[in-house]
Amino acid sequence: MRITYLLAAIALVSLTRCKKMPNDGYPFYLRINEVQLNTQSVTQGANTNGITDVWIEANSTNLGGNQFPIEMPILEEGTVRLVIQAGIKANGFAEARIMYPFYAADTATLTNVKRLDKIIHKPIFTYKPLTKFRFLEDFEFGNQFSYTMDKVNNGDVAYGNWCGKLSINSTQTEKETQSTTAMVLPGGTESWIEFDYKADASFEVGIYAGPNRLSKLFLFPKQNWTKFYLNVGNEIGSYKGEQFNIFFKVKMPEGASSANVWIDNVKLLTF
Structure with a gap:
């Protein structure tokens, strides 16, 4: 039984070491300087917003929330699917940073991404249709x-x-x-x-x-x-x-x- 566990552990380590990392371990950099909120002014009011953070997902990997402007290193290559959520300070509290439930996510697909690329993206948010x-x-x-x-x-x-x-x-x-x-x-x-x-x-x-x-x-x-x-x-x-x-x-x-x-x-x- 001990031999079986040992062989399984060795195999797992070997697979991990042999697995090729994207861009040979070098990230590309996603730069977000600003965001925008689009509204239908008659039915949704003005597009003023207090978005302070962006919550980023790249190819289904959750990278968490960060204040912008930000330059985020992302260890992906080739085609990269971005899903970006708008973050706000709930009730004005800096310690209560959340994804605002009424803003729909910004999505984008980056192609031919290479290591050390610097890509600037401006997320554009809207209200969710069910709001x-x-x-x-x-x-x-x-x-x-x-x-x-x-x-x-x-x-x-x-x-x-x-x-x-x-x-x-x-x-x-x-x-x-x-x-x-x-x-x-x-x-x-x-x-x-x-x-x-x-x-x-x-x-x-x-x-x-x-x-x-x-x-x-x-x-x-x-x-x-x-x-x-x-x-x-x-x-x-x-x-x-x-x-x-x-x-x-x-x-x-x-x-x-x-x-x-x-x-x-x-x-x-x-x-």
């Missing part, structure tokens, strides 16, 4: 939030010509706005809110489930427009059957006399 846009507001043709959210055109928007704005001052030191149309949403599925924002004060975002106010996060001020992905699947699943509304709220920071929050391209997505 349902339960709420969509870009402020271009209306305002589906309560009157406390102003619609403004100041030349500085995330997309298009208009955005929403919450402004407070010494006479009105806090404001909350809600989406005006209640949504009945399915539980047990992915449910995310996307929006672009910039702010000179911290503000709160969450959802109402019927009369239940479910605060989700407080976001820090940002000088530049930032894309945010908020996972509300647990909240919607816990209050299945209720009617849901999105809310944003800002309160005056200590020592300040005014504060502003700009919001654009609000989407609520499910499958």
